[in-house]
Amino acid sequence: MSYHFEFNWLAQYYPEIVKGIGITLQLILIGAVLGIALGIACAWARALGPAWLKPIVATYVELIRNTPFLIQLFFIFFGLPSLGLQLGELQAANIAMVVNLGAYSCEIIRAGIQSTAKGQFEAGASLAMTPFETFRHVVLVPSLQRIWPALSSQVVIVMLGSSVVSQIAAEDLTFAANFIQSRTFRAFEAYMVSTAIYLILAILLRQALAVIGSFIFPRRAAR
Amino acid sequence: MFANKLLVAAALFVGTLGLASVSHADALSDITARGTLRVAVPQDFPPFGSVGTDMAPMGYDIDMANLIAEKLGVKTELVPVTSANRIPYLQTNKVDLVISSLGKNAEREAVIDFTAAYAPFFNGVFAPADVAVAKVEDLSGKIVGVTRGAVEDLELTKIAPADLTIKRYEDNNGTISAFLSGQVELVATGNVVAAAILAKNPPKRPELKFLIKNSPCYIGLNKNEPALLEKVNAVITAAKTDGTLNGIAQKWLGTDLPADL
Numbered sequence: 001m002s003y004h005f006e007f008n009w010l011a012q013y014y015p016e017i018v019k020g021i022g023i024t025l026q027l028i029l030i031g032a033v034l035g036i037a038l039g040i041a042c043a044w045a046r047a048l049g050p051a052w053l054k055p056i057v058a059t060y061v062e063l064i065r066n067t068p069f070l071i072q073l074f075f076i077f078f079g080l081p082s083l084g085l086q087l088g089e090l091q092a093a094n095i096a097m098v099v100n101l102g103a104y105s106c107e108i109i110r111a112g113i114q115s116t117a118k119g120q121f122e123a124g125a126s127l128a129m130t131p132f133e134t135f136r137h138v139v140l141v142p143s144l145q146r147i148w149p150a151l152s153s154q155v156v157i158v159m160l161g162s163s164v165v166s167q168i169a170a171e172d173l174t175f176a177a178n179f180i181q182s183r184t185f186r187a188f189e190a191y192m193v194s195t196a197i198y199l200i201l202a203i204l205l206r207q208a209l210a211v212i213g214s215f216i217f218p219r220r221a222a223r
Numbered sequence: 224m225f226a227n228k229l230l231v232a233a234a235l236f237v238g239t240l241g242l243a244s245v246s247h248a249d250a251l252s253d254i255t256a257r258g259t260l261r262v263a264v265p266q267d268f269p270p271f272g273s274v275g276t277d278m279a280p281m282g283y284d285i286d287m288a289n290l291i292a293e294k295l296g297v298k299t300e301l302v303p304v305t306s307a308n309r310i311p312y313l314q315t316n317k318v319d320l321v322i323s324s325l326g327k328n329a330e331r332e333a334v335i336d337f338t339a340a341y342a343p344f345f346n347g348v349f350a351p352a353d354v355a356v357a358k359v360e361d362l363s364g365k366i367v368g369v370t371r372g373a374v375e376d377l378e379l380t381k382i383a384p385a386d387l388t389i390k391r392y393e394d395n396n397g398t399i400s401a402f403l404s405g406q407v408e409l410v411a412t413g414n415v416v417a418a419a420i421l422a423k424n425p426p427k428r429p430e431l432k433f434l435i436k437n438s439p440c441y442i443g444l445n446k447n448e449p450a451l452l453e454k455v456n457a458v459i460t461a462a463k464t465d466g467t468l469n470g471i472a473q474k475w476l477g478t479d480l481p482a483d484l
Contacts, residue, residue, distance in 0.1 A: 175391075
């Protein structure tokens with residue numbers, strides 16, 4: 001192999017990369033917090049909610065989980081303006097990520113809720129807790145603890161999937177790599193650098209989620 | 224020793240050239256005698272040249288080829304070429320003319336001759352009629368969509384006012400969609416892309432606000448063919464005057480010919 005590596009462009013283009021990392025982090029922070037919140041609400045609705053709500057949530061979950069993320073993004077960015085809803089590329093990207101993670105995390109969290117023993121609900125009721133209090137204190141937290149590793153993986157998947165938002169001109173890390181590639185024609189180096197950054201971001205995100213998990217669930221399940 | 228061999232080779236080569244020029248003294252009389260005009264046309268570059276649903280070539284360049292053949296009183300023989308081999312086809316005398324959205328530059332002018340310009344080819348900033356932009360300074364505070372890495376991206380980035388936002392899309396389809404859905408008010412693109420948008424009769428019609436880079440298309444022919452050059456130029460001039468060429472521009476590009484062509 002006689003390829004001659006050339007990284008001089010880093011000096012000129014590192015502001016684009018830094019900006020791109022910032023946008024990617026912002027997207028995943030908003031996407032993860034709101035997406036998991038939406039997922040919890042939907043999981044409650046599908047597992048314990050009123051009968052009329054279940055088919056509505058089920059339709060949303062199946063619609064999102066069975067269509068590509070890129071198409072969802074294009075639908076929001078290029079399609080909704082026809083209905084009079086004009087969203088900027090970052091708003092569109094944020095909404096697409098929240099909606100996407102909401103559907104996937106719904107199913108993960110629902111699995112946790114439905115694995116809760118029936119006796120737990122009865123214990124809550126016998127302590128004079130309302131159904132909501134039972135859900136919040138008795139069901140939800142242990143459920144989240146059980147599915148936390150799966151949920152963390154889904155958040156990382158959504159972060160990596162956010163690379164497609166460059167298609168609607170959102171200037172994330174992939175946009176920076178594409179931009180540098182189209183200006184310097186150093187495709188190998190540009191994608192090498194962006195790959196390394198994504199890898200580091202994914203590892204850091206996993207670590208952060210593990211730390212967050214250890215704060216939310218300080219007690220280990222007694223088994 | 225080597226120099227001697229080189230000299231002999233050069234002498235032989237010059238001799239062959241002499242013979243070759245004897246065999247076809249004048250391209251125009253060759254065309255008339257043959258009864259066909261052989262034209263190199265694109266087949267993968269709409270709206271200049273593409274293959275229609277009936278598998279026949281169609282486009283601006285094909286109409287132009289037929290027009291010239293008609294004025295010369297001969298039949299057209301279309302030879303599909305790619306952008307890489309269109310000049311070699313002419314140099315090896317496989318075609319009489321290259322009508323293949325060919326731009327003029329110094330390197331090409333060294334090897335072939337060019338007629339007058341016959342088709343507009345430029346990139347610029349486009350927007351609907353009600354957007355008040357006439358020059359690059361007017362872009363201040365605006366948002367322009369562009370295809371990342373395209374010539375117009377590089378050129379606009381150089382001349383843009385500091386507070387212009389450039390949204391860079393992955394390909395022309397992204398840029399077109401962003402314009403049509405109202406995500407960007409203006410686009411910087413080629414007149415061919417603007418024509419492709421116009422062909423779909425959109426609610427927002429992209430009109431040229433100002434030029435970024437102008438590189439009209441010329442017809443290429445071999446050097447030292449003054450009779451053919453003069454004849455083709457006369458056809459082009461007549462077609463510009465009597466509105467035939469404007470008709471072709473309307474048909475394929477959706478706009479009138481620019482006044483300076």
